[in-house]
Amino acid sequence: MQIKLDRVSFTYGKRSRNKPPAGPYVLKQLDLTIESGEMLAIAGKSGSGKSTFLQLLKGFLAPSEGTVLLDGVNPHQARRPELFDKVGFIFQYPEHQLFSTTVFDDIAFGLQSAGLADEEKEARVRQAMAAVQLDYEAFKDCSPFELSGGEKRRVAIAGVVVLEPEVLILDEPTAGLDLQSRTALFDLLHAMNREQGITVMWVSHQLEEILEHATRLIALKEGTFLADGHPHSLLSDPVLLEAFGWEEPPALVVSRLLQELGMIETGGQKALAPGEASEAIIRLLNRQRITV
Amino acid sequence: MAGTSFLLYQKRDSWLERWDPRMKIVAVLLFGAALLLTHSLGLKTAQLLLLIVLWGMAKLSWRVLAFTLLSLSIFFASTMIYQSVLTAVPGEDMITWGWISFSSQGAVRGIMMCEQIAGIVLLLALLVRTTSPIVLAEGLEMLLKPLKKWRLPVHEAVMMFSIALRFLPILIEEFDKIRKAQLARGGGFHRKGVSTRFRGVLPMLMPLFVMSIIRAKDLAVAMESRCYQGDEGRTPIRMYRLRANDYAVFSFSIVNLAAIFVW
Numbered sequence: 234m235q236i237k238l239d240r241v242s243f244t245y246g247k248r249s250r251n252k253p254p255a256g257p258y259v260l261k262q263l264d265l266t267i268e269s270g271e272m273l274a275i276a277g278k279s280g281s282g283k284s285t286f287l288q289l290l291k292g293f294l295a296p297s298e299g300t301v302l303l304d305g306v307n308p309h310q311a312r313r314p315e316l317f318d319k320v321g322f323i324f325q326y327p328e329h330q331l332f333s334t335t336v337f338d339d340i341a342f343g344l345q346s347a348g349l350a351d352e353e354k355e356a357r358v359r360q361a362m363a364a365v366q367l368d369y370e371a372f373k374d375c376s377p378f379e380l381s382g383g384e385k386r387r388v389a390i391a392g393v394v395v396l397e398p399e400v401l402i403l404d405e406p407t408a409g410l411d412l413q414s415r416t417a418l419f420d421l422l423h424a425m426n427r428e429q430g431i432t433v434m435w436v437s438h439q440l441e442e443i444l445e446h447a448t449r450l451i452a453l454k455e456g457t458f459l460a461d462g463h464p465h466s467l468l469s470d471p472v473l474l475e476a477f478g479w480e481e482p483p484a485l486v487v488s489r490l491l492q493e494l495g496m497i498e499t500g501g502q503k504a505l506a507p508g509e510a511s512e513a514i515i516r517l518l519n520r521q522r523i524t525v
Numbered sequence: 526m527a528g529t530s531f532l533l534y535q536k537r538d539s540w541l542e543r544w545d546p547r548m549k550i551v552a553v554l555l556f557g558a559a560l561l562l563t564h565s566l567g568l569k570t571a572q573l574l575l576l577i578v579l580w581g582m583a584k585l586s587w588r589v590l591a592f593t594l595l596s597l598s599i600f601f602a603s604t605m606i607y608q609s610v611l612t613a614v615p616g617e618d619m620i621t622w623g624w625i626s627f628s629s630q631g632a633v634r635g636i637m638m639c640e641q642i643a644g645i646v647l648l649l650a651l652l653v654r655t656t657s658p659i660v661l662a663e664g665l666e667m668l669l670k671p672l673k674k675w676r677l678p679v680h681e682a683v684m685m686f687s688i689a690l691r692f693l694p695i696l697i698e699e700f701d702k703i704r705k706a707q708l709a710r711g712g713g714f715h716r717k718g719v720s721t722r723f724r725g726v727l728p729m730l731m732p733l734f735v736m737s738i739i740r741a742k743d744l745a746v747a748m749e750s751r752c753y754q755g756d757e758g759r760t761p762i763r764m765y766r767l768r769a770n771d772y773a774v775f776s777f778s779i780v781n782l783a784a785i786f787v788w
Binding site for chain 1: 702703705706707708709710711712713714716717721724727728731732735736
């Protein structure tokens with residue numbers, strides 16, 4: 234599904250006709266097209282409008298000015314709010330939203346009003362649990378409250394995945410997760426992106442995470458997009474790094490230095506994988522030993 | 526947003542905020558009593574107008590005032606109908622407008638009743654909005670001190686009250702978040718019939734309860750780790766002293782209460 238923002242502005246102040254809106258703009262004149270199948274990271278300090286931006290994409294909020302188009306249709310204007318159901322939204326700490334007595338019921342919550350037969354419901358839940366790598370037989374009758382943090386989060390994500398969204402939005406999905414759960418979560422997101430063509434958008438504050446997983450990075454500052462592009466080129470741009478107070482990720486620094494020394498020949502668009510970097514460094518050290 | 530900030534105290538540096546909390550609570554009780562006890566329409570209206578003037582002096586927003594009164598409109602309407610149409614005493618002057626007939630005394634009774642409701646609500650809103658929860662709790666505790674003689678847990682009760690007041694906005698904010706989260710994974714249940722919508726109540730309330738219990742537990746640990754051990758040996762950080770200002774407020778409240786017996 235393609236999402237298009239056309240000069241979207243947003244303010245929480247009340248708007249009345251023929252009057253400029255009261256209150257400051259949270260988002261200002263955003264133009265953006267998100268194509269199907271992207272892995273998109275969104276970065277920005279707190280208060281930069283990230284949450285508001287994401288809620289616009291899910292239809293929780295309607296833009297004060299401009300339009301949000303899903304596959305070319307404006308759901309607000311066309312009075313078709315069900316179009317937003319194609320967008321799955323996973324809030325920060327989704328495990329706090331579990332409520333049912335069993336994992337199965339919790340995941341199947343979204344299917345209740347769809348009028349599915351029991352077998353199909355079971356098949357969908359089974360599929361969703363497989364997608365988040367939870368064993369169906371072992372977990373379906375557990376209480377969600379007795380699971381570990383990482384498992385709870387996977388149950389909560391399955392509750393959204395079961396609705397078969399075309400776009401998945403996650404608000405800081407790795408917050409509070411240990412390293413293993415983090416890796417597992419991104420494996421899962423990559424798999425969904427690759428195999429089902431789901432667009433994945435997530436908010437992240439970890440530059441390494443963005444560098445490793447995103448194909449596109451949007452940096453928000455004070456309600457406007459400060460940058461939009463490939464993470465490798467953006468995160469090595471001193472102007473942008475300065476604007477956000479970020480430090481260049483070590484992987485990029487090493488790659489850049491090796492390139493400056495002429496040890497690698499890539500066009501500077503790519504961070505080296507640890508293996509490649511170590512190989513290049515060993516080559517560098519060997520060469521210097523020879524010249525000495 | 527109006528709902529979220531409904532009971533919130535915000536510092537505005539108004540004259541009312543500088544009143545002593547004890548005197549403020551006493552004045553609220555006296556003023557409330559006077560408001561309930563008068564049977565004169567004029568006096569009740571004057572008291573209500575005074576409250577609105579105080580609202581302005583407290584630098585509170587007029588929008589919130591309008592919202593507060595509008596939220597009571599169903600009470601007002603039902604009170605008016607009950608007093609003037611349904612409980613008209615035979616022998617009262619009946620006024621007929623088309624097919625409605627109501628008694629004029631009943632209408633006056635209705636208006637007074639509405640003024641009472643509005644007055645009490647405004648009074649409490651003023652108290653809560655111009656006094657920070659901690660100051661309010663301290664004032665209440667000092668006023669209720671005599672009850673400690675009978676081993677009533679005054680301190681604990683007041684602490685609970687102030688914590689509840691403090692956490693109300695957080696709870697509302699949290700409910701909003703949970704609501705959105707469940708809508709996001711609910712498969713559009715909120716757009717369907719009443720029975721499907723009803724199924725969404727548990728998913729919204731359950732996490733709220735769970736989170737409240739977790740939060741209460743965290744709060745208890747946080748309080749204990751800051752050496753909170755109840756009332757015993759607790760020293761106040763603020764000392765309250767009554768000033769001329771407070772005596773004036775007190776005298777006015779007494780005069781106001783006395784006025785109803787004279788009138």
